[in-house]
Amino acid sequence: MALQRDFSTILIERDRVAQRVHELGHQITRDLREAGVNLDDPQAANSRVVIIAVLTGAMVFVADLIREMPVKLHIELVAVSSYPGTSVESKGVKMKTALPSDLGGAHVLLIDDILDSGQTLHTLVDLIGRQHPASLRTCVLLRKPGKAKIDIKPDYVGFDIPDEFVVGYGLDFDGLYRNFPGIAVLRR
Ligand code: 5GP
Numbered sequence: 263m264a265l266q267r268d269f270s271t272i273l274i275e276r277d278r279v280a281q282r283v284h285e286l287g288h289q290i291t292r293d294l295r296e297a298g299v300n301l302d303d304p305q306a307a308n309s310r311v312v313i314i315a316v317l318t319g320a321m322v323f324v325a326d327l328i329r330e331m332p333v334k335l336h337i338e339l340v341a342v343s344s345y346p347g348t349s350v351e352s353k354g355v356k357m358k359t360a361l362p363s364d365l366g367g368a369h370v371l372l373i374d375d376i377l378d379s380g381q382t383l384h385t386l387v388d389l390i391g392r393q394h395p396a397s398l399r400t401c402v403l404l405r406k407p408g409k410a411k412i413d414i415k416p417d418y419v420g421f422d423i424p425d426e427f428v429v430g431y432g433l434d435f436d437g438l439y440r441n442f443p444g445i446a447v448l449r450r
């Protein structure tokens with residue numbers, strides 16, 4: 263694949279990503295059932311499941327993950343822009359689209375591509391929590407350990423990775439490489 267010439271290493275091969283996404287989908291489904299969600303009847307009390315994916319990076323991950331979840335669920339998308347520091351906005355994160363406003367009483371699963379400083383997830387968890395969902399869990403495909411400036415522990419993590427800039431499986435550099443099916447480190 264021509265994309266690969268731009269990578270120094272492939273950190274996680276496509277098959278390993280797929281296997282892990284399969285495991286996560288089943289684990290999340292089991293946890294929802296154990297939390298009392300009636301997975302067959304979203305009309306049942308407290309049984310509305312809403313997946314919220316953070317664009318654009320979580321696009322590929324969420325597309326695969328939901329197909330590993332045999333659950334009646336709603337999908338919502340939110341777009342945020344994040345800044346490297348905290349200077350531009352108070353929390354360094356700016357909403358580019360409005361959150362859904364009907365999350366009260368729902369079981370919400372927030373999905374992002376990667377946890378780095380933790381600002382993105384922290385901000386979204388705070389905003390979603392104000393709507394009083396029945397439950398709110400967070401899931402990231404990747405996490406860079408030790409990098410989080412904010413103490414936030416996702417409920418589900420696909421892989422812990424070293425502190426390198428990675429692309430592929432939805433993650434980009436300058437808008438490119440999102441379509442690479444594994445996770446790779448860009449050649450500098
Ligand atoms: P946080 O708010 O946790 O600092 O950052 C999360 C966001 O930063 C991710 O959603 C992603 O857009 C971006 N990000 C952080 N690390 C990387 C990386 O290694 N590669 C890419 N492509 N994006 C990253």
Ligand code: MG
Nearest residue numbers: 317318319375
């Ligand atoms: Mg992102």
